[in-house]
Amino acid sequence: MADTDRTARAEALLDEIFTPAWRQHGVAWPTATGLDFARICTEHCYADAWARRGSLDLKTRSLVTLTALAAIGSAEELKLHVRGALSLGHAPDDVAELFIHLIPYLGVPRMVAAMRCAAEVLREHARR
Amino acid sequence: MADTDRTARAEALLDEIFTPAWRQHGVAWPTATGLDFARICTEHCYADAWARRGSLDLKTRSLVTLTALAAIGSAEELKLHVRGALSLGHAPDDVAELFIHLIPYLGVPRMVAAMRCAAEVLREHARR
Amino acid sequence: MADTDRTARAEALLDEIFTPAWRQHGVAWPTATGLDFARICTEHCYADAWARRGSLDLKTRSLVTLTALAAIGSAEELKLHVRGALSLGHAPDDVAELFIHLIPYLGVPRMVAAMRCAAEVLREHARR
Amino acid sequence: MADTDRTARAEALLDEIFTPAWRQHGVAWPTATGLDFARICTEHCYADAWARRGSLDLKTRSLVTLTALAAIGSAEELKLHVRGALSLGHAPDDVAELFIHLIPYLGVPRMVAAMRCAAEVLREHARR
Amino acid sequence: MADTDRTARAEALLDEIFTPAWRQHGVAWPTATGLDFARICTEHCYADAWARRGSLDLKTRSLVTLTALAAIGSAEELKLHVRGALSLGHAPDDVAELFIHLIPYLGVPRMVAAMRCAAEVLREHARR
């Protein structure tokens, strides 16, 4: 499969998880090397991981991605994937239930910070 | 609900996830304070988290627990919960598929270490 | 002991460490699940840990809590517990002395970030 | 060598890496203990590490410092050292190339966050 | 103060915390650069941190050091400092009480791993 296929496969997944709204985002550093950086990040996540589907459906992949992001304290990416979780069909309280499960594993301070991020997106979503 | 209920609720879950085999494990430091340590760890994980079930079934809780443990590099607990995942009905390749999903989020070295731990348990299981 | 006792025990400690001012804080995500999240966080920290007192008095528990929060880079929780440390009777320079001790263990960048957070609270406190 | 030599050695390096502009920065908590904190941080980094030069020149030390800061998610220090990297003669795309190299080792979310910080400094630099 | 004073100051503290038994340990990589590595590690911890004493006595410094080491999952250093805690006058259960306090902050898996390390030293100590 050609590299253009990798990119296409990644973009199809991004459309499915985040709706085509993601296409409006710019790139942090838009030189050739900066564009390579953005492309490799996208392909690693979406062509090499999410696009496999198989024994893990997209809703389950959403929960384990939220877990990984809460564990490493990645605030901006966590908000993005809470949006993805809702758009893939999770209820807001699924995210809260996941975060309760993670308290003993990742500790209270990390989960309080994660909930603060998530709640920002959940409240926005509730208002709509 | 009384504290004895918390303990009972935690132990019922441990039986369900790990089979009653877990009851043969000793305690690292068996003074009154050391026993409190062990009891609080068990109650936090099993009475306060796993026992809630609700919108997350045990098989899903197993995958997000494996994710959290891979993220913090907790080798012994990871092996324990790979055993739990198999006993809850996951196929060995579900664990491998989960770990592929996590490569871009947690990085190659952390996932190679997690796979090395998990494969030890998976090979043992395959031999039976 | 009943669950209502756990909550009462946690709240008594919160009053003692932070003064009843903490009661004015809202909850990040106020559904039933979101309230469970907040209650479990509070009980784990204050009913299961701080309320034990015993061989570690509250002022010592304050210092080890600050250490744990600096180690995991938990900015908001660190500010909260610097306030707690002052209200429990620590001098502002006790925090600075603690942070000097931690430089070789946690590294300069983590401690510079922790000091930046703490100094915000310490300067506020000095102005009063 | 006397302690005043340690301070002088550290300050000479700071001048070389960041230009004397760093001398305008204040100290987070300016009591005697707070000043000790700042001095020890500076001496550990610049008198004990950077000033050794030897088999690692300053440009290489810059790249490994950026790597360490990206790994621990130290946003403010990362911006500071991207400025240092440019002032020591690295091209902006050297930073982007370094960050591409680190994606598989530190994971996409950590590197996206690092690139967001770095790009802020790189765009500022490009505008001049 | 001359560098030889830094070394002497660090070694006096090492004698006090660990008894002169530490002097029998070898160095991991005994070239000139490897010896510099060992010396700088020792001076940062013992001349720059522990030797300050001041508002934090050695027994308190012991508890916050154990906390930092549990937080970063540093098994070998944790065992060393559990030995130090006992030799400075802490009871074995002080360590267990500290670890109970840290469960909600650092999470169950990290503290179970820390207790496993500590219990090895505590059991050895109990046997004497």
Next chain:
Amino acid sequence: MADTDRTARAEALLDEIFTPAWRQHGVAWPTATGLDFARICTEHCYADAWARRGSLDLKTRSLVTLTALAAIGSAEELKLHVRGALSLGHAPDDVAELFIHLIPYLGVPRMVAAMRCAAEVLREHARR
């Protein structure tokens, strides 16, 4: 470029960094999914990162890789890449010098653990 090119590009780099000796290593979990796991890890590191060369030569990539691995406490991967560093032409003391540089950034306990791993490989190498 086709996927077979990605694999070939990764393997050429592995030959160059580690000599073809790496080809004797088995795979942790040799099902189709387990082989995918291994292939993706290899391609992310060697086809997407190391093979770019460009403004960062292989010897520099070796140092920043060692830094990332020391930062995340990845013992087995660290030993592998110390072997790679020596085979790419670094002197043993280059590794020790790098580790001295990282003490203030990553903290003493992490670097003592990294040096313990590295020294195992360096002593083996010195014996030959």
